[in-house]
Amino acid sequence: MNPPVYRDTDLVLSAESVTKSFDGFKAINDLNFYLGEGELRTVIGPNGAGKSTFMDLITGRTRPDEGTIVMHQADGHDIDLTRLQEYQVNRLGISRKFQTPSVYGNHTVFDNLLLSLNRSRGVMKSLFYKMTAGDREEIEEVLETIRLADRKDDEAGFLSHGQKQWLEIGMLLAQKPRILLVDEPAAGMSDEETERTGELLLSLEGKQSIVVVEHDMEFIRQIARRVTVLHQGHVLKEGSFESVSKDPKVIEVYLGRQKHDDAA
Ligand code: ADP
Numbered sequence: 001m002n003p004p005v006y007r008d009t010d011l012v013l014s015a016e017s018v019t020k021s022f023d024g025f026k027a028i029n030d031l032n033f034y035l036g037e038g039e040l041r042t043v044i045g046p047n048g049a050g051k052s053t054f055m056d057l058i059t060g061r062t063r064p065d066e067g068t069i070v071m072h073q074a075d076g077h078d079i080d081l082t083r084l085q086e087y088q089v090n091r092l093g094i095s096r097k098f099q100t101p102s103v104y105g106n107h108t109v110f111d112n113l114l115l116s117l118n119r120s121r122g123v124m125k126s127l128f129y130k131m132t133a134g135d136r137e138e139i140e141e142v143l144e145t146i147r148l149a150d151r152k153d154d155e156a157g158f159l160s161h162g163q164k165q166w167l168e169i170g171m172l173l174a175q176k177p178r179i180l181l182v183d184e185p186a187a188g189m190s191d192e193e194t195e196r197t198g199e200l201l202l203s204l205e206g207k208q209s210i211v212v213v214e215h216d217m218e219f220i221r222q223i224a225r226r227v228t229v230l231h232q233g234h235v236l237k238e239g240s241f242e243s244v245s246k247d248p249k250v251i252e253v254y255l256g257r258q259k260h261d262d263a264a
């Protein structure tokens, strides 16, 4: 159904023939999905399409009934993610940002990033850890990327909702993931914050592979490269924003539904 569009060597993740049922209902139904190295991919689809479940499957939170989800290592090794625990998948460099931000409100923005940089070092080590000049540089770089350099000494609890989301993305970036999964980052944001979030995600393109799940069409339009439309747990359409948004099937199941929702 969905032939890979990349040479195998360019792929970082391949999911093939993946199915997942909950009480007989197929939340994911024969899904094929291929992600390129450094690619910024958007996945859209109406509520219940299976977007979050797909992320659960990639990260080892949920196991598929059928199918394979493989991460392609830089050295040519393939790793079957469906056999791993969540923490093992994370250790391979797959980080997930959930919808609600979870930052340490009574620590400064800078310290939040430092803590997350240290997480890979283990608790004991990080308790006695002395920050190096290199660490400081890395954190400063992340602060620039997430545009919170001028807030670095403020307690994270004082940030706006949008700024907290950026900080959390920064905390994931500090761990240098190979694949970053972001679930509805623009939810609850002002228009201006949404646009800045889009700019942030675009600035990461090429540095790591990113999958952004969203149902806000305007936001998708801003950051769209290759767009995957999910419907009833299956890929309905994949392509440019233009080709996807013109597709009659997509308009029917997704845009049509959104218009309906807006009117309600
Ligand atoms: P989306 O993120 O696209 O809105 P979800 O992946 O959250 O969709 O849900 C897809 C479908 O699977 C929905 O019908 C949802 O009710 C169902 N579902 C998801 N997780 C579970 C679960 N743990 N148990 C039962 N049903 C679930």
Ligand code: MG
Pocket: 051, 052, 053
């Ligand atoms: Mg969801």
